[in-house]
Amino acid sequence: xxxxxxxxxxxxxxxxxxxxxxxxxxxxxxxxxxxxxxxxxxxxxxxxxxxxxxxxxxxxxxxxxxxxxxxxxxxxxxxxxxxxxxxxxxxxxxxxxxxxxxxxxxxxxxxxxxxxxxxxxxxxxxxxxxxxxxxxxxxxxxxxxxxxxxxxxxxxxxxxxxxxxxxxxxxxxxxxxxxxxxxxxxxxxxxxxxxxxxxxxxxxxxxxxxxxxxxxxxxxxxxxxxxxxxxxxxxxxxxxxxxxxxxxxxxxxxxxxxxxxxxxxxxxxxxxxxxxxxxxxxxxxxxxxxxxxxxxxxxxxxxxxxxxxxxxxxxxxxxxxxxxxxxxxxxxxxxxx
Amino acid sequence: xxxxxxxxxxxxxxxxxxxxxxxxxxxxxxxxxxxxxxxxxxxxxxxxxxxxxxxxxxxxxxxxxxxxxxxxxxxxxxxxxxxxxxxxxxxxxxxxxxxxxxxxxxxxxxxxxxxxxxxxxxxxxxxxxxxxxxxxxxxxxxxxxxxxxxxxxxxxxxxxxxxxxxxxxxxxxxxxxxxxxxxxxxxxxxxxxxxxxxxxxxxxxxxxxxxxxxxxxxxxxxxxxxxxxxxxxxxxxxxxxxxxxxxxxxx
Numbered sequence: 001x002x003x004x005x006x007x008x009x010x011x012x013x014x015x016x017x018x019x020x021x022x023x024x025x026x027x028x029x030x031x032x033x034x035x036x037x038x039x040x041x042x043x044x045x046x047x048x049x050x051x052x053x054x055x056x057x058x059x060x061x062x063x064x065x066x067x068x069x070x071x072x073x074x075x076x077x078x079x080x081x082x083x084x085x086x087x088x089x090x091x092x093x094x095x096x097x098x099x100x101x102x103x104x105x106x107x108x109x110x111x112x113x114x115x116x117x118x119x120x121x122x123x124x125x126x127x128x129x130x131x132x133x134x135x136x137x138x139x140x141x142x143x144x145x146x147x148x149x150x151x152x153x154x155x156x157x158x159x160x161x162x163x164x165x166x167x168x169x170x171x172x173x174x175x176x177x178x179x180x181x182x183x184x185x186x187x188x189x190x191x192x193x194x195x196x197x198x199x200x201x202x203x204x205x206x207x208x209x210x211x212x213x214x215x216x217x218x219x220x221x222x223x224x225x226x227x228x229x230x231x232x233x234x235x236x237x238x239x240x241x242x243x244x245x246x247x248x249x250x251x252x253x254x255x256x257x258x259x260x261x262x263x264x265x266x267x268x269x270x271x272x273x274x275x276x277x278x279x280x281x282x283x284x285x286x287x288x289x290x291x292x293x294x295x296x297x298x299x300x301x302x303x304x305x306x307x308x309x310x311x312x313x314x315x316x317x318x319x320x321x322x323x324x325x326x327x328x329x330x331x332x333x334x335x336x337x
Numbered sequence: 338x339x340x341x342x343x344x345x346x347x348x349x350x351x352x353x354x355x356x357x358x359x360x361x362x363x364x365x366x367x368x369x370x371x372x373x374x375x376x377x378x379x380x381x382x383x384x385x386x387x388x389x390x391x392x393x394x395x396x397x398x399x400x401x402x403x404x405x406x407x408x409x410x411x412x413x414x415x416x417x418x419x420x421x422x423x424x425x426x427x428x429x430x431x432x433x434x435x436x437x438x439x440x441x442x443x444x445x446x447x448x449x450x451x452x453x454x455x456x457x458x459x460x461x462x463x464x465x466x467x468x469x470x471x472x473x474x475x476x477x478x479x480x481x482x483x484x485x486x487x488x489x490x491x492x493x494x495x496x497x498x499x500x501x502x503x504x505x506x507x508x509x510x511x512x513x514x515x516x517x518x519x520x521x522x523x524x525x526x527x528x529x530x531x532x533x534x535x536x537x538x539x540x541x542x543x544x545x546x547x548x549x550x551x552x553x554x555x556x557x558x559x560x561x562x563x564x565x566x567x568x569x570x571x572x573x574x575x576x577x578x579x580x581x582x583x584x585x586x587x588x
C-alpha cells in the first residue's frame with residue numbers, strides 16, 4: 001500500500017486531496033472575525049452588548065459540538081453555563097479571588113467535572129428521555145442553589161463580585177472595550193480548539209454516531225466513551241462562557257440556570273444551522289440583535305418576533321441561515337446549465 | 338485446532354416465544370457456511386446473538402475458544418467478529434470514503450485522536466482506499482452514501498465489514514434486493530475473500546448459496562433442522578418439504 005501520490009489513480013488522488021485538505025483554513029473563514037473587529041471600530045459605544053453577543057456565540061458553539069456533530073439533543077446546557085458563572089462569582093464574592101484568566105480555568109474545570117459525572121449516567125439515554133433528564137438536572141442544580149441561598153445569593157444574585165484587571169494591567173472601562181477584546185480572544189482560542197476536534201478522527205467518529213449509532217457499535221466503536229468525552233469538553237466550554245458572563249457583568253443570579261437559556265441557545269443553532277461551526281456565529285448574532293431590537297420595540301411581545309423568525313427558518317431554510325448562505329455560494333460557483 | 342466460532346446450546350426467547358432453540362454451530366477457520374431457512378426461522382436473530390446485539394437466554398458463543406457470551410457488541414467486533422446488515426446500516430450523510438475510513442480508524446484506534454486532523458492519518462486513508470478499490474468503489478469515494486444507488490450501498494456494507502479485518506464475517510443477505518446484473522459483483526467479492534476468514538452467509542437465493550457455501554445449516558422455527566454439504570441438503574427430503582418446496586412455490 002506504499003503508493004506514492006503521483007502513481008495513484010485520479011479517483012484516489014481526488015479522495016486523498018479532499019480528506020487531507022478539508023481542515024485547511026478557507027479565506028471566507030476570516031469574514032466573521034473581520035466583522036467582529038470592524039464592529040469594535042464602528043460601534044465603540046455598543047461594546048457591552050457586543051461582549052454579550054460573543055459570549056452567546058461561544059455558548060452556542062459548545063452546544064454545536066454535541067448537538068450538531070455528535071447528535072446529542074440536550075436541554076440542559078445552561079447547567080454548565082451556570083456552574084461556570086457561579087464558580088467565578090463565588091470565588092470572588094466568598095474567597096475574594098478575582099483573577100480573570102485563572103477564573104476561566106476554574107470554571108472550565110468545575111463544569112467539566114459536572115459534565116463528566118452527569119454524562120456517565122445521562123448518556124445511556126437518547127432522544128426524548130435525554131431531553132427530559134438534562135432539563136431536570138439543570139432545574140435540580142438551580143434548586144440546590146436556591147436551597148443554599150445564604151451562600152449563593154439565590155435569585156437576588158451574588159453580592160460583591162469584583163474582577164481584577166486583566167493580567168493585572170487592563171482595567172474595565174465603562175464602555176466595555178476591554179471586555180469585548182477579552183471575550184473575542186477567548187472565543188477565538190476555544191473556536192480553534194473546537195475546529196481541531198471536529199476535523200480530527202475523533203470528530204469523524206462523532207459524525208458517525210450522529211449518522212448511525214447502530215453501525216458505530218457494529219464497527220467496534222466505544223460509543224458511550226466517545227459521547228462522555230465530547231460532553232465533558234462541551235461542558236467545559238459552556239462553563240467558560242458562563243464565567244465570561246459573570247466577569248463582564250460583575251453579576252450573576254440563579255437566572256443563569258433558566259430553561260430559557262438552554263432553549264435560547266438551541267434556537268440560536270437552529271437559526272444559524274447545526275454542525276457547521278459558523279452556524280453558532282450567524283445564529284448568535286441574529287438572535288441577540290433580534291432580542292435587543294425587539295425587546296426595545298415591544299418589551300412585552302418581543303419573543304413573538306423571535307418565534308416568528310424561527311418558524312420561517314424551520315419552514316424555508318431547514319439547514320439554518322448558514323445553510324442558505326452555502327446554497328447561495330454553491331449557486332454562484334456552479335451556474336445552472 | 339480451536340474453531341473460529343463455536344455456538345453451544347444457544348437459546349433465546351421473548352416471553353413465551355422461543356425464537357432460537359438449542360442451536361449448535363461450528364465455523365472452522367476459513368469456513369464457508371450458509372444458513373438457510375424459511376422467513377421467520379430466526380436467521381437474523383442468530384446473527385444478532387452472535388454479534389451481541391441480543392443477549393441469549395441460555396448457551397454460549399465462543400470466539401477462537403474464548404467465551405464472549407457476555408461481551409457487549411463493540412468489544413466482540415474489536416475481537417474479530419464483523420457483520421453486514423440485511424437492511425443497510427450506513428452513515429448516510431457522510432461520503433463513501435468516510436464510511437470506510439471510520440471502520441479502519443476505529444479498528445486501529447486512530448479515532449482516539451482529538452487534535453490531529455483526520456487527513457493526517459495517511460495509513461488509514463490508504464487502507465480505506467484499498468478496500469474501496471477491491472470492491473470497485475473508488476470512483477464513488479467522495480459521493481455521499483445517501484446519493485448512491487442501492488446495489489452500490491450493498492458493496493459499501495461489505496467494504497465496512499472487511500475494513501474491520503474480521504476473523505469471522507457474518508453476511509446477512511448480502512445480495513438481497515440487488516438486480517442480478519450487479520449481484521455477480523457481490524458474489525465475485527465474496528468468492529475472492531481471504532481464505533482464512535470464517536464466513537457465515539444468510540441467503541435466500543439458492544444459486545448464491547450453492548456457489549459460496551461448502552456447508553449448509555437449515556434453520557426452521559429457531560431450531561437446526563439439519564446440516565451437511567450442499568449435495569446432502571439438496572437430497573434431504575425434509576429440507577425440500579420445508580424450504581425448497583416453499584421456494585418453488587414463490588418462484
